[in-house]
Amino acid sequence: MGTSRLSLNFQDLILTLHRYWAAQGCVILQPYDMEMGAGTFHPATVLRSLGPHPWKAAYVQPCRRPTDGRYGENPNRLGHYYQYQVVLKPSPENLQDLYLGSLIEIGIDPLQHDIRFVEDDWESPTLGAWGLGWEVWCDGMEVTQFTYFQQVGGFECRPVTGELTYGLERLAMYIQGVDNVFDLQFNGEGVTYGDVFLENEREMSAYNFEVADSDALFDEFRKAAAESERCIDAALPIPAYEQAIRASHVFNTLQARGVISVAERQAYIGRVRDLAKAACGAWLERAT
């Protein structure tokens, strides 16, 4: 079988990417210590993509998507997973080549596999952000989201940030040739992804779908929103943005609980977007 010689375990995959992007001049950050739905939400992406200053960073970010939880029963869906995020600002001329170099580094031979850039424009209504780019396919599997940011928080990105988001579990499943995420080799010592996370998936699914106290969550949403606004008034964009992240995560959990109707959904997204935009605006005032 063609994939047999690729054998990076999950943590080696991360370490390999760290070394590769560090060599490209990125600062290697640790995950942000807040719950968020995507690596993009990290201030190292959202805030740093605004303003004139160059920035290069790479980090792993745990992502929580309560609605995607499947009690650990679906081999492909998780309520908690990892993204590997790279941001380069301004986006370098050879960004595609740099990216392809990272694939070769983790053992994907582009003359044996089919690597393709398939149109996929990215938009985050909660961040007031959008960009153009592709999803990168490896043998028909989406392994990376590749985006040139055009706007964040409703503001034009000048210069433009190039963002690469690798889906680490998928990439690892591909490399290791396993069909169930919980069978992934986490390290070289026999520990699997399931050993580390299966129980988390079960309990977090039960919590998000069945147990989470929606009244408390509604309350938390209001408090986070109010706190964010207070921080804006105090000209503190970073804590203001953190509270917007918090509100966004609480909203995601409320959605998993099924207590937000379709009509209300838009209003909540709009509320978070306004908070994010205000924080971005305040950040820009500071940065320029």
Added chain:
Amino acid sequence: MADFLLELLSEEIPARMQAGARNALARLFAECTEEAGLTTGAIDVHSTPRRLVLIARDVSEATGPSREEVKGPRTSAPPQALEGFLRKTGLSRERLEERDGVFFAVIERQGRPAAEILTDTVKRIVADFPWPKSMRWGSGSLRWVRPLHGIVAILGESIVPVEIDGIASGATTVGHRFHHPGPITIGGAADYVEKLRACHVIVDQDERERLVREEAEAAAAAAELKLLPDEGLVLENAGLTSWPVPLLGQFDAEFLDVPREVIVLTMRTNQKYFACTDKSGGLAPAFVCVANVEANDGGQAIVEGNRRVLAARLADARFFWEQDLKVPLEEQAAKLDGIVFHEKLGTVADKVERVAKLTRWLAETGVVEADPDQVERAARLSKADLVSGMVGEFPELQGVIGGYLAEAQGEPKPVADAIRDHYKPAGQGDQVPTEPVSVALALADKLDSICAFFSVELKPTGSKDPFALRRAAIASIELIVRNGLRLSLTESLRGALANRAGQLRDSETAHRLDRTAGELLDFFAERLKVQQREAGVRHDLIDAVFALGNEDDLVRLLARVKALQQFVETGEGADLLTAYKRAANILKKENWTGPQVMSSPAEQGIPQTGEEDPLVLVEEPGLREAIAEMASGEAGADLPEEKALIVALDAAEPKAAAAVEVEDFTGAMAALASLRGPIDAFFDHVTVNDPDPAKRERRLNLLMRFRDAVNTVADFSRIEG
């Protein structure tokens, strides 16, 4: 003369934009060169994922000198006008010529070399390119669909110098990203295509399309399978590859439990794979993917990778399918009161209720020959799949999934088929249902939507039709006409409106029903004209039949229109129309409304539709006869042409009426055709406006009788020509 090559090299251009981009490139190039007066031969445009290419043959070496005269203001005009003109032309006062009190600017241009014009042309193409979406990158401000990396511009063998935002034109480009990563030097238009082919790039998309089509078929055939043709996928794959390599893979046959449409859809939309069928026409557990590389292991790893991705997707789909199978549709349908159909129109459950009533009515009144209980059952389950997991994942499979679930849960076949097909026909060329239960449900669903949105004033306006009501009306017309459904449109629409009004406590909506019914009929008349235009049916003839005011049975209406069209397109018909218009004009001019003995219908308070017997109110037998004679225009007829017309009308009228009665409209037309000779002779020899008022009145009455006879089939005054 030399050939010109332009290549704009960028990062991957979305496949769906490439055809439009090629056209735009050719158009912009032609516009710019034409404007500059540069002549060229044939222009070819190509695209690959990473480049747009234009080759213009036989570009002339330079443009000739030109002389242009521009007319300016009058010499007497205020000085500001002159100043403006000087600014516009860039000339000084002395350089202007004066003729007949008017200033003229003579602008002489020297010829320009082609290269110079091409430099400007390339700049303008890049600046004005109409990408549907474009972007910035890096620190630059240039916009392109994705980052632009290189410009090859070569005229003959020389580089045409262009610099755009730091990108300078040259003679180097790149080949296949992985097979030939280094730069390639191009000599010119002559060697471009072949040099790139040697570097694993097929420049011409038509060639790639052919390759995808043929080799995907061949890959399937090698496994004794047949490729499910899909031109959209051919185009898309050709746009995603510069060196297409179709490969066949297999998936686990146990996934074939999942509805075929789901498998085909997930392969097509999510993975861009072709599906295959086996000898019996059933879906085969196989796919054809199109790789962009000649893999060093023959494609083994690629096929294996794609198989696994597909397996994960199909496992997901099967999970939803198995979940959905467990829930009876009836139970799903009960959840529809939680889904808003439209904020002004209540829930989907409300809609289902209305559709159920209307569907049942269509069966009970015999419009559709089907069991009323069965059609109602189909209607009540028709939207249940909207809350299924499968439709949540694949919204475009609404109806299809419901049909499968109904079948699997033991509903009778006509019910399952009706659920599956009730959104049809979904557009032009889509299949029109013909099974009675399906027809009833499909028609009721559409009529209800149209009526419901009209009842809350959400009508299509101009180019806006957010609820696709025009399409729904055309689909309704197709269902009626294709199946020969005999129904009064007015009655059906009123029924649908009443169902809606019945759901409201507010009486206002119920009051508006009459007005809305009228609007709806006009709306359908307009749609009918659009729908029939392609079949070559004239819109004025449809108007002419609608104008009768009592014809809203579309099947009969179209039969009338068709007979009418055949007739008016004959010489005889055209002559009769001319005579009709002449008669109608005279009557209009004379303001003639009928035999003067009778008091006007308004005075008598009798509803007058033109069909009543004018003698019904006359009791004295002697007078009856006289009036009858007068009304028929016969009294005292003295000229032979008058008499002949009367005889002809006497014969034609009952024949036409009898033919209309049995819907033999061709027969009715034939009867009317017999009037042509007599009416022409009448106009040739009889003076209508005779000084004798009795004669004048008699002749006007006769003309009126002729006009009314013709109007039994259609309102000829609406016919053009």
